[in-house]
Amino acid sequence: xxxxxxxxxxxxxxxxxxxxxxxxxxxxxxxxxxxxxxxxxxxxxxxxxxxxxxxxxxxxxxxxxxxxxxxxxxxxxxxxxxxxxxxxxxxxxxxxxxxxxxxxxxxxxxxxxxxxxxxxxxxxxxxxxxxxxxxxxxxxxxxxxxxxxxxxxxxxxxxxxxxxxxxxxxxxxxxxxxxxxxxxxxxxxxxxxxxxxxxxxxxxxxxxxxxxxxxxxxxxxxxxxxxxxxxxxxxxxxxxxxxxxxxxxxxxxxxxxxxxxxxxxx
Numbered sequence: 001x002x003x004x005x006x007x008x009x010x011x012x013x014x015x016x017x018x019x020x021x022x023x024x025x026x027x028x029x030x031x032x033x034x035x036x037x038x039x040x041x042x043x044x045x046x047x048x049x050x051x052x053x054x055x056x057x058x059x060x061x062x063x064x065x066x067x068x069x070x071x072x073x074x075x076x077x078x079x080x081x082x083x084x085x086x087x088x089x090x091x092x093x094x095x096x097x098x099x100x101x102x103x104x105x106x107x108x109x110x111x112x113x114x115x116x117x118x119x120x121x122x123x124x125x126x127x128x129x130x131x132x133x134x135x136x137x138x139x140x141x142x143x144x145x146x147x148x149x150x151x152x153x154x155x156x157x158x159x160x161x162x163x164x165x166x167x168x169x170x171x172x173x174x175x176x177x178x179x180x181x182x183x184x185x186x187x188x189x190x191x192x193x194x195x196x197x198x199x200x201x202x203x204x205x206x207x208x209x210x211x212x213x214x215x216x217x218x219x220x221x222x223x224x225x226x227x228x229x230x231x232x233x234x235x236x237x238x239x240x241x242x243x244x245x246x247x248x249x250x251x252x253x254x255x256x257x258x259x260x261x262x263x264x265x266x
Contacts, residue, residue, distance in 0.1 A: 028069035029061040029220075032081045034092040035072030036166055039190050039244045041091055043072050052244040053091035056110065056212070056228070059236060063227045064220075074164060076141045079104070082215050089224065090213040093184050095143035098265045105216050107225045108259035109209035110237060115144055116185030118173055118192070119201040125180055127202045132156040134179035137169050143208060144182045166191070174198060186245065209254065209265070221261060229258035 033054070035043035041051040049070045061068035073081060078094075081087045083103055095113065096106045119125045125134065133156065138144040140162045148160060161178055163169040166187070173181045174197060181188070185203050192198045212228075214221050231237040238256055241249045249255035 028067050029057070029064060029089065030087045031057045031061075031068050031070045032073050032078045032087040032090040032092075033057075033070050034075045034078060037092055037187060040093045040184075040187065041070075052111075052240060053093070053212070055240045055243070056231070056237070057089065057091055059231060059240075060212075060224055060227045063230070064223065075139055076164070078213070079141065082213050085215045088214065088218065088220055093187065093210050094213050095208040096211050096262055096265050097143065097146070100213070101262070101264065103216060105214045105218055105221050106262055107212040107214065107221070107228055108262060109211045109254045110228060110232070111210040111241075112254050113143075113206070113208035113210050114185045115147060115182055115204040115206055115208075116188040116200045117202045117204065118170065118181035118183065118188045118198055119179070120173065120176070121197050121199050123179070123199075123201055125201045128155060128204055130201065131180055133158045135159045135161065135177075136180045136182055137161040137163055137172060137178040138182045139163055139166055139169060142183070143206075144184070147204075147206065148182055170195060170198065209262075211262070225261050232256050232258050 033041045033049060035041070035049070039051055040053045041049055043049055054070065057068045057070065071087070075092065078090045078092055082090045093113065096109060117125060117128070117131065124130060136148060136157045137160065138148055145162060148155065152160070161172070166183065169181050169183070170191060172178050174195065180201070185200060188200055192200065212224065214224065232255065238249050241255045
């Protein structure tokens with residue numbers, strides 16, 4: 001008897017007897033993440049990832065019937081990895097912008113961000129106006145960098161320095177090579193619990209919408225977005241929010257309001 005006929009007979013017999021055939025596992029959800037961005041995502045000494053968005057990605061993958069395979073990348077590399085389809089999704093406190101939507105897709109937002117102006121303790125910079133004539137820095141290709149460049153004339157800073165990593169940015173702030181570091185305010189406050197001598201001098205409300213970025217037109221986008229809606233509706237997102245940020249999300253905030261896939265930054 002041929003091998004093909006044996007396999008066919010075996011399958012027929014199994015079906016006739018009502019035996020369960022082995023299920024084929026779904027491919028892992030490939031996720032790119034900037035590995036030094038707590039409390040959003042951070043790579044531990046053990047080599048695993050943890051954080052607010054890590055919990056979201058893991059839960060989305062679980063609801064898809066698989067697991068999340070998270071790979072650490074430089075911040076700039078995240079956009080290339082998504083655009084090329086090397087990853088299925090990217091997490092790293094990414095802001096939805098119209099410019100990014102031209103080449104990427106985004107899920108609905110789950111957090112409304114704000115910028116923080118990081119300074120050395122004792123600094124006289126306590127507002128955006130205080131940046132006038134100062135040397136400021138931020139992370140390359142980030143929303144804070146875009147905001148600084150777009151508002152350069154209004155803010156009036158003397159010099160801008162771009163950094164590949166948050167750690168290098170904050171190291172230069174601590175050493176006095178820059179007067180202020182502009183970044184996500186939640187991330188700055190978290191970092192300053194670990195670094196002596198630095199504080200948030202001011203907060204800038206910008207209405208940023210943090211979301212998961214995916215390849216343009218991804219066939220997984222609608223499913224992932226629906227899982228995020230379900231997490232908001234059943235309280236899972238609120239529990240993740242409180243776990244990592246220490247307070248429950250406000251009623252009506254992005255963390256508890258299901259939304260469709262965005263087609264613009266507004």
